[in-house]
Amino acid sequence: MPPQPQSWTIRHFSQANPEGPGQGSVPALLRRIADSIEQWPAGIEVQDVVLHSEVTADGDWWSATVYFHEPSL
Template sequence: MDIPAHWTARHFSQANPGGPGCDSMPALLRRLADSIEALGPAEIQHVVIESEPTEHGPWRSGTVYFHLPGDE
C-alpha cells in the first residue's frame, strides 16, 4: 500500500452566534451535524471544537475536516 506524501482535506468552520447562548455545546453540535448531513456521503476525518472566552461564557466553534467521494 502506497502512503501519499501529503493529502488535501476539505473543511468548514461554524460557530454559535455571538452573545447570550454562545456557550451552548448542544447548539453547536446540532449545527455541525446538520452541515455534515447536508454534505451527503462525506468521509469525516476530524472534528475540532474550540472556545474563546467572552462576557457571555465560552464562544463555541467547530471545524470539520472531510473528503467527498472522488477526492484524491
C-alpha cells in the first residue's frame, strides 16, 4: 500500500492599515501582521503572505492576507 500523503487545513486572515493617514505604510502593516501572528494562542506556521494595494483618493491602501496552519499538538 503506498504511503498516505500528509495533509493539513490551510487557514487565512487578512489585515489592513486603518483608512486615512498612514494607510500606505507597509512597515506599519507588517508590524500589525507580526503582532497578530505572535498573539495566536496555539501558535501558527505561516505558509504565505500576500500583499495587496488598492489605489484610493488618499493614495495606496495596503492590506495583506496571511495563509497558515496550526501546528499539530
